[in-house]
Amino acid sequence: MRVVDGELDEPTPWATGLTASAIIAVLIATIDMILSRALQISFGWVWIPANVLIGAGLAPSILLLRRMPFWRWIAYGVAAGLVAAWFILIVTAVL
Numbered sequence: 018m019r020v021v022d023g024e025l026d027e028p029t030p031w032a033t034g035l036t037a038s039a040i041i042a043v044l045i046a047t048i049d050m051i052l053s054r055a056l057q058i059s060f061g062w063v064w065i066p067a068n069v070l071i072g073a074g075l076a077p078s079i080l081l082l083r084r085m086p087f088w089r090w091i092a093y094g095v096a097a098g099l100v101a102a103w104f105i106l107i108v109t110a111v112l
Contacts, residue, residue: 034090041094042101049102057110068106072099 049071056064075095082092 034087037087037090038094038097041091042098045095045098046102046105049099050105053102053106064106068103072103075099 049068052071053064053068056067079092079096082088
């Protein structure tokens with residue numbers, strides 16, 4: 018380990034970070050798809066603006082968290098989960 022600008026320079030925990038990101042991505046994608054599917058069954062196309070509002074509501078938090086050492090992995094997982102859920106929902110809506 019080195020000291021850079023008075024702070025300890027530690028190696029990036031790739032294994033832990035990517036595992037945390039993957040778990041959060043699956044969790045967020047699953048929750049978003051369940052919510053969207055329930056809205057689609059109940060109210061038709063309301064799931065589209067609901068997903069836009071979810072993404073818009075989470076965007077500021079994701080942007081703030083991506084600069085913090087551990088929480089950046091959670092933010093990457095949330096972003097990846099939302100993108101994956103949107104992709105799956107759009108593909109299933111078209112088919």
